[in-house]
Amino acid sequence: MAVSDETPRTPALDVRDLSFSYGGAPALQEVDLRIAVGEFVVLLGLNGAGKTTLFSLVTRLYDTRHGHIAVEGHDLHRQATHAHACMGVVFQQPTLDLDLTVKQNLLYHGALHGMTRRMAYERAMEQLGRMGMQDSLQRRVRQLSGGQRRRVEIARGLLHHPRLLLLDEPTVGLDMASRRALVSHVHELCASQGVAVLWATHLIDEVYADDRVVVLDQGRVKADGHVADIVAAQGSETIGAAFDRLVGKETTP
Ligand SMILES: Nc1ncnc2c1ncn2[C@@H]1O[C@H](COP(=O)(O)OP(=O)(O)OP(=O)(O)O)[C@@H](O)[C@H]1O
Numbered sequence: 294m295a296v297s298d299e300t301p302r303t304p305a306l307d308v309r310d311l312s313f314s315y316g317g318a319p320a321l322q323e324v325d326l327r328i329a330v331g332e333f334v335v336l337l338g339l340n341g342a343g344k345t346t347l348f349s350l351v352t353r354l355y356d357t358r359h360g361h362i363a364v365e366g367h368d369l370h371r372q373a374t375h376a377h378a379c380m381g382v383v384f385q386q387p388t389l390d391l392d393l394t395v396k397q398n399l400l401y402h403g404a405l406h407g408m409t410r411r412m413a414y415e416r417a418m419e420q421l422g423r424m425g426m427q428d429s430l431q432r433r434v435r436q437l438s439g440g441q442r443r444r445v446e447i448a449r450g451l452l453h454h455p456r457l458l459l460l461d462e463p464t465v466g467l468d469m470a471s472r473r474a475l476v477s478h479v480h481e482l483c484a485s486q487g488v489a490v491l492w493a494t495h496l497i498d499e500v501y502a503d504d505r506v507v508v509l510d511q512g513r514v515k516a517d518g519h520v521a522d523i524v525a526a527q528g529s530e531t532i533g534a535a536f537d538r539l540v541g542k543e544t545t546p
Pocket residue numbers: 315319320338339340341342343344345346347462495
């Protein structure tokens with residue numbers, strides 16, 4: 294039987310009714326979030342909104358007790374290995390080994406994902422090549438700039454060809470030019486490699502005019518839509534003003 298064009302594709306990430314508390318303090322409340330294959334989504338929230346907690350649950354650093362998470366249709370609990378194989382992660386705090394070379398860092402990650410050295414090397418060259426960083430393969434990470442290190446982390450996150458890339462405030466500590474370049478680079482990756490991306494940030498200038506934005510505030514999703522729709526729904530002029538209104542930061546004239 295032919296599959297209808299209208300058959301919904303399995304989302305790259307499917308989060309349903311997710312709640313989480315630290316002790317008695319709720320950090321996430323009834324969060325729903327679906328990301329389609331190849332979609333770029335900005336998770337926008339102030340410090341403390343719950344972005345990192347959400348990442349910790351999706352990457353299974355914390356255990357989900359209330360709610361459901363699936364990656365590419367793989368339930369995070371019952372099919373954890375498959376779910377993990379489908380995701381790449383760039384954490385808020387850099388996790389490269391500074392004393393190893395770029396090559397050593399990437400090949401080690403490849404080994405963790407069961408790749409031969411040759412395959413990991415070829416993929417490392419492929420990913421670094423996309424960023425114009427092939428020449429950095431033999432350099433120690435310590436010798437790289439902050440922006441270059443972030444690119445290596447993204448290359449590492451993509452080495453096992455995940456369908457979903459999670460980035461938690463990946464531009465922290467970078468100057469404006471490096472931030473802009475990184476945001477642009479990940480948008481391009483999304484378009485050219487069909488990778489779904491969840492980009493967490495509190496910086497409004499990282500949002501592109503046609504991005505889909507999920508506004509998280511005090512653990513709740515306050516808005517989920519494309520920039521123009523959120524701006525219109527809030528009766529605001531800009532996404533910055535709409536965001537301020539949604540999180541109650543609006544200043545009265
Ligand atoms: N390990 C922890 N123990 C107790 N409370 C925590 C812990 N981690 C986070 N929280 C609290 O949970 C809430 C959400 O924090 P979280 O780090 O997820 O937010 P965030 O949006 O990622 O913020 P930031 O951008 O500052 O990292 C905050 O109120 C925070 O104080």
